[in-house]
Structure formats: C-alpha cells, structure tokens
Amino acid sequence: MIQDMWSMLIERKDFFIELLLEHLGISLVSILIAILLGGVIGIIISEIKKTAKPVLGIINFLYTIPSISLLGFLIPFSGVGNTTAIIALTIYALLPMVRNTYTGITHVDGAILEAAKGMGSTRMQILYKIKLPLAMPIIMSGIRNMVTMTIALAGIASFIGAGGLGVAIYRGITTNNAAMTMAGSLLIALLALVMDIGLGMIEKRINKRHIKTKKKKRILIAAIVVLCLSIASAILINQQQQDTIHIATKPMTEQYILGEMLDILIEQDTDLNVELTQGVGGGTSNIQPAMESGEFDMYPEYTGTGWNMVLKHDGLYTEDLFDELESQYNTQFQMQWVGMYGFNNTYGLVVRREIAEKYNLQTYSDLKPIAKNLVFGAEYDFFEREDGYEALCETYGLDFERTMDMDIGLKYQAINQGEIDVMVIFTTDGQLSTSDVVVLEDDKHFYPSYICGNVIRTEVLDQHPELQAVLEKFDHLITDQDMAAMNYAVESEGQEPRDVAYDFLRSQNLLK
Amino acid sequence: MKTVIEFKNIKKAYDDHVIIDGFNLSIKKGEFITIIGSSGCGKTTVLKMVNGLIQPTSGDIFVDGENIRDKNQTRLRRNIGYAIQGSVLFPHMTVEQNIAYVPSLLNKRDKTKTKAAVSKWMHIVGLPEDLKQRYPFELSGGQQQRVGIARALAASPDILLMDEPFGAVDEITREQLQTELKQIHEQTGITVLFVTHDISEALKLGTKVLVMNHGKIEQFTSPENLLQHPATEFVKKLVKKERRMCHLPEEQLSSCDYSGAGEKGHLDKE
Numbered sequence: 001m002i003q004d005m006w007s008m009l010i011e012r013k014d015f016f017i018e019l020l021l022e023h024l025g026i027s028l029v030s031i032l033i034a035i036l037l038g039g040v041i042g043i044i045i046s047e048i049k050k051t052a053k054p055v056l057g058i059i060n061f062l063y064t065i066p067s068i069s070l071l072g073f074l075i076p077f078s079g080v081g082n083t084t085a086i087i088a089l090t091i092y093a094l095l096p097m098v099r100n101t102y103t104g105i106t107h108v109d110g111a112i113l114e115a116a117k118g119m120g121s122t123r124m125q126i127l128y129k130i131k132l133p134l135a136m137p138i139i140m141s142g143i144r145n146m147v148t149m150t151i152a153l154a155g156i157a158s159f160i161g162a163g164g165l166g167v168a169i170y171r172g173i174t175t176n177n178a179a180m181t182m183a184g185s186l187l188i189a190l191l192a193l194v195m196d197i198g199l200g201m202i203e204k205r206i207n208k209r210h211i212k213t214k215k216k217k218r219i220l221i222a223a224i225v226v227l228c229l230s231i232a233s234a235i236l237i238n239q240q241q242q243d244t245i246h247i248a249t250k251p252m253t254e255q256y257i258l259g260e261m262l263d264i265l266i267e268q269d270t271d272l273n274v275e276l277t278q279g280v281g282g283g284t285s286n287i288q289p290a291m292e293s294g295e296f297d298m299y300p301e302y303t304g305t306g307w308n309m310v311l312k313h314d315g316l317y318t319e320d321l322f323d324e325l326e327s328q329y330n331t332q333f334q335m336q337w338v339g340m341y342g343f344n345n346t347y348g349l350v351v352r353r354e355i356a357e358k359y360n361l362q363t364y365s366d367l368k369p370i371a372k373n374l375v376f377g378a379e380y381d382f383f384e385r386e387d388g389y390e391a392l393c394e395t396y397g398l399d400f401e402r403t404m405d406m407d408i409g410l411k412y413q414a415i416n417q418g419e420i421d422v423m424v425i426f427t428t429d430g431q432l433s434t435s436d437v438v439v440l441e442d443d444k445h446f447y448p449s450y451i452c453g454n455v456i457r458t459e460v461l462d463q464h465p466e467l468q469a470v471l472e473k474f475d476h477l478i479t480d481q482d483m484a485a486m487n488y489a490v491e492s493e494g495q496e497p498r499d500v501a502y503d504f505l506r507s508q509n510l511l512k
Numbered sequence: 513m514k515t516v517i518e519f520k521n522i523k524k525a526y527d528d529h530v531i532i533d534g535f536n537l538s539i540k541k542g543e544f545i546t547i548i549g550s551s552g553c554g555k556t557t558v559l560k561m562v563n564g565l566i567q568p569t570s571g572d573i574f575v576d577g578e579n580i581r582d583k584n585q586t587r588l589r590r591n592i593g594y595a596i597q598g599s600v601l602f603p604h605m606t607v608e609q610n611i612a613y614v615p616s617l618l619n620k621r622d623k624t625k626t627k628a629a630v631s632k633w634m635h636i637v638g639l640p641e642d643l644k645q646r647y648p649f650e651l652s653g654g655q656q657q658r659v660g661i662a663r664a665l666a667a668s669p670d671i672l673l674m675d676e677p678f679g680a681v682d683e684i685t686r687e688q689l690q691t692e693l694k695q696i697h698e699q700t701g702i703t704v705l706f707v708t709h710d711i712s713e714a715l716k717l718g719t720k721v722l723v724m725n726h727g728k729i730e731q732f733t734s735p736e737n738l739l740q741h742p743a744t745e746f747v748k749k750l751v752k753k754e755r756r757m758c759h760l761p762e763e764q765l766s767s768c769d770y771s772g773a774g775e776k777g778h779l780d781k782e
Contacts, residue, residue, distance in 0.1 A: 115600040118565055118673075119614050119663075120590030129613075133604045 004179035005186070016168065020187055021231070023164035027154045028228045030086050031147055034093030039139070041094070042101025043127065052102060063095040067153060071160045072282070080248075080280055080290045085157030085164075092153055093146045100142025104135025137207050144199045151192040155184070159281035161248065161290070165191075167278070173407060174251045174279055176431065176491040244273045245460065245467070248287045248299040251279035251407070253487045253497070254345065254428055254452075258300045260501035261474070262454070268512060269470045283381055284309050292333060297460040302345060302450035303337075308386040316387075317448035329455070336461060339471035340453035343483045345428045347382075347447045349440045355421055356438035363443040364396050367422065376400040377411050377420030387448060395446045428480055430487025452478075473510060513540040515577075516671060516703050517562060522571035524557055524727075531557055532727040535571070541670075544697050544704040546718030548711060548750070554727040555707045559673050562705065563592045575671070590618055593664035593672035593702075597679050600660070601648040607634075607659050608644040614667040633662040636699075638692060654685035661693065665702075674706045678713070690717060711754055715739070723747050 009016060041059075045052040065073075070088050078084045108131050116130045132139075158166030165184045172181030202220065247262055249255035256278050263274045277296070280287050288310050290296045301310075303325060307317035311328050322337075329335045351361055351374075359370055367374070382388040383405065393399065404420055412431040414420045425432060425439070432439070454471055461467055486504060489495045505511050515538045522535040532554045539545055547555045560566040561573055564585045573580050580588055593614075601610050608630050609616075615626040634641060637658040648656055657677060664672055678686045694717055697704055708714050714721050715735040723730040723738070723746070731743040739755050742748040 109600075111596065111600045112602060114565065115594065115596055116602070116613075118560075118563055118589060118594035118596070120586050120588070120592075120617060122586050125617060130602060 001179065001182070005182045008179045009183050016165075016183065016187060019163065019165045019167055019184070020191065023151070023154055023166075023188065023191065025231050026082055026085055026157060026162060026164050027089065027147075027151045028231055030089035030093055030154070031143075031150055032225075032228050033086070033090045034097050034146060034150075035143060037090070038094045038097025039101050042098045042139075043105065043132075045098070046102045046105040046131075047123075047127070056099065056102070059095050059098055062091050067092070067156050068159065071156070072286075075160060075286055075289060079293050079295045080161035080286050081277070081295060082157075082162045084160055085154065085162035089150050089154055089157070093150050096142045096146040096149070097139075100138050101135065104138030104142075105131045107138070108134045137203075140199075140203045140206055144196060144203060147199060148192045148196050151195060152188060155188050158279070160286060161277045161280040170251065170279055170281070171256070173410065175253045175256060175497065176412075177494060179494075243271070243464075244275045245298065245464070246275045246277065246296045248277045248280050248290065248296040250283035250287065250299070251281060252283075252426075253430060253490050254483050255279070255300055256497040257486050257490065257501050257504075258341070258452070260498040261505060262298075262300075264498075264501060264505060265470050265473060265510060266467065270464070270466045272464060272467070285381070285384070291335065291455065291457060294457070294459075298454050298456035300341070300452055301337075301455045302452050304346070304387065304448035304450040305385075306337075306455065307448070312386070314386060316445075319449050319451065322451075330458070334458045335455050336458055337453045338456055338461070338468065339474035340451060340476065341474050341478045341483075342451075342476040343428060343478045343480045344449055344451050345426045345480075345483065346450045348425050348427050348442070349422060350415070350425050350432075350435075350437040351422050351440065352415060352418065353436045353438050356440075361438065361440060363441045364398075364446065365443050366440070368397050371398040371400050371422075374400055374421040375402055375404060375419070376422045377404045377406055377414055378424040379407060379411065380405050382424050392446060395444055428483040428487055430484055430489070430491040432484065433488060434492055477508060478504075513542065515539065516541045516575065517705075518574040519558070519561070520572045520574070522561065522568045522573065524554070524561070524566065525569050530727065532568075535727070535729065537722070537729065537732065539703060539705070541703055542701045544694075544706065544717060544719045545722055546706045546708055546714035546720075547722045547724060548708055548714040549724035549730075551709065553724045555722075555724050556675055558724070559675055559705055559707050562671070562673055563589045563594060590614060590667060591669050591671070593667070593669040595660045595664035595672070595677045596675040597677065601656055601663070603648050605647075606644065607639070607646050607648070607651070610648070610659055611662045611666050613663060618667055629666050629668075630662075633666050636665075636696060637662045638688075653681045654689065657681055657685070657689055658692075661689075661696075665696070665700075668700075670703060672702050672704045674704065676707055676709065678708075686713075693717065711750055712757075715751075715754060723750060 041055060045055045062070075067088065070091065071084060074084045074087055078087055112130060112134070113126060116126045121129065154164050155166040155169060157164055158170045165188045168184030168187075169181050172178060172184060202224070205220065245266060247259055249259040259276050259278055263276050266272055266274050280290075284301065284305055287296060287299050291299065303319070303322060304317040306329065307313050307321065307325055311325070311332070317325075326337055329337065349364055349367075351367075355361065355374070359366070361367060376389075378389065383403070389403065400422070404414070406414055406420075411420070411423050412429075412435050415423050415437060416435055425437075454474070456467070456471070482504070486500050489500045490497050502511070517537075517539040519535050519537040522532055523530070524532040535554075535558070537558075547558060549555050557566055561568055562575065562580075564580055575583075575588065575592075602613070605613070611630045611633060612626045615629050630644070631641065634644070639655065639658050639662065643651065643655065648659070651659065657680075660677060664674070678689050681689065690713065693704075696702075706714075706717060708717075715738070718735055720733065721735055721738050722732045725746045731738060731747045733741075733743075738747065739751055742751050
C-alpha cells in the first residue's frame, strides 16, 4: 500500500504539486484574512470591553457548526468553489485569532499600561507601542494553532468543488483508489507539520529579546507576508482566464471519466480552455445552483434527476417526457440538453448474495416480508430525492430495520463487509461485477429513466457556437456496458479516469 | 517663588468611600515635596491627580496656573515626568528605547535630538553607555531604577512625579539613588513630588515634607521644622525615632546613646 502510494506520488508529481500549491493558496488566503480580521476584532473587543462577551459568544457559536454543514450553508450565498472554502476556513480560523489577541492584550500588566498612560501616550500609542508587542507571544501561539487547523480543515473544501489536496482524498474515495486518498492525506499532514515547524521558529525569534534580531524580524515578517500574497494572487489570477468553459462533475467515477472526455475533446476541437471541477460534493444539489449563478457552464446530468430534482416534478420520468424536460429547462433556467451519451444509469437494488439465497429473493416485492431485519444503505442524495427512499418504500410497502447514509464511493465496501444488507446501485457501477451481490428486479417499474446528457447554459452555447458540434459527437456514443466497463477500469483496475477517457475516445476514432 | 501646582478643595470618593476631603495645597516651583503617610492615606491618589490619571470628585487642580480639567490630558502628561513603584520599564524595549519613550512621542522626526537626550540622561543617572542595547531583564535592580528615572526625565519636564520609586532596591543602592536624585534636583531645579512610606527617605530628600493621614494633611513643612515641632500626635509618632537619630562624625558617635554605636551599647554586647 505504501509502495503504491509512493509510486503514485512520483508518477503524478505534477498533479500533486498543483494540488499542494492550491491547498497552500486556499489556506494562506484564509489565514491572512483571519489574522487581519481576527486581529482587528480582537483589538476592538479588548479596547471596548462591553463588546467582548457578545462577540466571543458569536464566534464560539460559529466555531461549533460542523464544517460540512457550514459549507452547505454557504453555497447558496457564495456558490461552490474556492471562495466558499476560503469563507468557511476564515470563519473557523477567526476564533483562535480573536481569542488569543483578546487574551494577549487583556493580560498585559496593568502597571505597565498605567506607566505608559502616565507618561502621556495616547490610546493608539499604548495599543501599538505597548499592548500589541507584549501580547505578541500569545497572539503568535494562536496563529500557530490556527494555521495547522486551517491546513487540515482545507482538506474538506473539495467537498464543495474547491481545489487543494482534498481533491485527491475525495477522488480516491470516490473511485476506490486508496493509495490516492492516502497520498492526499499524507501531504496535508506534511504541509501542516512543515508550516508548524516554520512558525515555531518564527515564534522563537519573535519571543527572543535581542537587539540583533530586531531588524531581521521585520525582514522575516515582511518576506512571509509578500510570499503569502504572491501565492494567493497567483492562484486567484490563474482562475480568471478568458474564454474558459467551467465544467463540473458529480462525485461518481463515470462522471470523472465523462468530465475528462469533455475536457479532451473540447480542448482538441476548439480554442477554448476547459476548467474542470471534478466530483463536486452533494452532486446536483450543489451543481445546479452554481449553474444558475453562472459559476459552472455545463455538467453531465441524468434526465430523470433533472425531471424530479431540478424541475421538481412528482411522478415517474420516462423518455416520452424528454421534449417537455428540454423546454422547461429552457424556459426556467435558460439551459439546454446537448450531447446525450446514450447510456441509462438508473437505480437498481441489490442484496448480499447470502441473504438473497437464504430468502430466495428475486424481485423488490420479495423484500417486503423480511425488510424489517435488513439494513438499507444509500448515498445522501437518495434520502432527499423525490424519487428516492420514501417513494421506494411506499411503492413496495417496505419498512427497513434502519438506514445508513453513505458516500457513493464507500457503499460497496460497506455491503461487502456486511455493514448493510440492501443498497441502491447504479446500473453502470463498475464494482457491481466484483461484488458478491444479487441485483433484484424492479417488478413494479418504480425507477424512472436516467439517460445521461450534458446540461449547458444557453448563454455559453450562444457565445461559443463551436461547442454544439463537439458535444453532438457524444450523441449515442456510450452504451451501459461501455460505461460499466470504464468504471470498472478505474475503480477496480486502478486506471486513471483521464487515461480511460483517452482510450475510449481513441477506440471511437475521435482523437486527432 | 511661583506656584506650579495648586490643589483647591479636592475631594475624592469611590461611591460612599471618601479617600480625600477638603484637600488644599500649593507647591512652589523648584521644591522637592516628599509625601508620607500610612498606607491608604491617599498619598498616591494625590500624586496621580496631578497628571490626570485620577480625576477628583470635586475641586480643582491647577498646574502652571491652568486648571487641568481644561487641558489636553495627553499633552499635560508629556510635560510631567512619571516614575512609579518598581520603575515598571517596558519589558519589550531596550534601555535606549525605554528612555527615549516620551521624547519619541513628542518629536518623532528628530531622532538625533532624542539620541542626544538619551545619552545625556544616562550619564546623569550614572548608567554606562554600553547598557543602551540591553533589555530590562538583563539589568540589576539598581540599574532598572536608574533607567526608570532617566525615562521620567528624558523629555526635560518641569514637574517630576515619583511613587515609591526606590521601594524594591537594596539599602546601599537606595542610598546612592537618593543622593543622585537629590543632585539632579539641585542641578535642574525641577519640581518633584515624591511619595514614600519611609520617613528617613522623606526627611533626607524633601525640601518640604507633606504628612498625610486618612486623606487629610497632618503637617506640611520643612524637614527640620517637622522634627523640631511635630504638629500632631500622628506626626510625633512618625518622627519619634528620627528625632533621636544622631548624625554625628565618626569620632563622636560613641556619645550617642540611641544609634547603637555608643560605648554603652558596645560594652553591653561584650
């Protein structure tokens, strides 16, 4: 395993270096904002004592919000991507910064302050000549804690489509690639460690009272600030290139592959640049709002999901309704469906083979008498959707012992380990062929059709009409079996989504 | 002589607790006033009212003929030197930065002038130049006091307020500091208010001694007069021991019964 990880780190050096820099960038921007903002808040509440209690209360409260829900909460306001990640990280970083600044300043010896006042210092002079320098050791230790925490926490940011090493972790989990997950985690830990050691050295220097270090101190601090700013601006400028198509994908292996295919073909056939945000956590619920706000230009979606989740229609979607689907997308969101891949990734139910054999289960209806003894697993989405868990249970009269929310990437592991008995699968799941499970028959035709196609904003299509031709190349290109095979290649054979995408496009003679 | 500080009908109370009441005092230019009294008698309060660190509940204080209520407190304080108990140097600043603190608040641009002032005052208080770059924790107790005095004097104020500045140093160092302070006073003609709880210090340094008890003035007079004519029981008790001290040349010490150097005492021990 460690061997795998090591060879992956070396092979995909550029990929990891890019993620590492992005991780560092996101963290540093958050840290800098938190130092400035938290420092100012800390100073204000220590100068105006009345404000201390309510302000610390609010910041404490923000700190207790679980990071996942804070990220989810921020998406409607600031969309997906780095901005939201930076806001969330800054909020968490505020507490240690504000509290340590406040503690540092309020613990300065009263006699020293009276001496300074008695000698005719103004309030501001006391603050920056006496209070801040004397509070600096406590503020520095706060910064040190906060930096380590922020770097670690930034790993979660990829959940909402931000960059950084979390991308490697999340992609590793989603595509069943443990080495990648470990490599990402290890690099985060290393980064945090290196930053902590560096700050420890700076801290020691600042606390040392010796005249010779004074000048160096200033140069050191100035150098650090300049470095942080340049890394941060490099990242931010990088993101604002012209004529870029922002493509999002859901955290599913096949979407990673589709994303790569879109990237390859669009960049090959047009002058456009593609910015691919792979595996946006929460899938449609986070991507659709970002499409509406124009952060993303297109993403692969499934017709049934669009009908039930985006257009919020009740009832079963069949392909007869496709014209209706298209026209409603057009009028409600000014978006179009272009390039229908052809495969149908619908839901299916599987049970562990031993259970299927024990009870002779063949159809969904067979589950009814024994459901109360079985644990049902599905990804978060499934419990929220109109056509999800509740509708399934209602149609077939099922009442499971309990349910488990789990990430798409982890559920096969869960069923193979016997943690769950029944689970929802996709008909193109690569791991389906390697798991010891039985696919049951949807005897009441509960599941709708989920044909995969690209949803693209009409505005983007108008600006770049050349996209139309590229996307139409994908029409009826991929069958269910093709997709499952590609998923298997990534999830079980450990191939890279991009390589699999290349191979497939080459086999279809689409590469120049 | 001109009056530099004047207290008129001062009352200071915290809620119902009256610390000072009906306090009147006028201090002439160039005087060295030592203020002595039991702890909690309000002597530090009187001192801190001069530079506005404590505001009187009622009554007025005049510095150079101006009511300090009408003055900019910051500017007022910059013209009054202030040295407090244990000297309280700024621990994150060097000796030079500590001494230059007030001048740097006053004339930020003129660094050469500030540097010259630092050197001058270090010399006057008897600090060697090579201590300039040291931090307070690297100094002895006596050196710290000297830095404290130099810092209070660095901007050449007309008034110097000192609140038990020599409280934390050993006997020998205190003697030296007292002598030096007296010399500085004589050389500069600065008006000094000096709070102490040590009657011998008060008598040695002061041109006038202010004895306070429970927020009231017991007596305000020259040291000689205080010893010769103590006005109240409180003052009598305070100076009782000092009255019986002998300041005689070495060869006559044996004739003093109270100093412990007398023959009788000497014989008793043998």
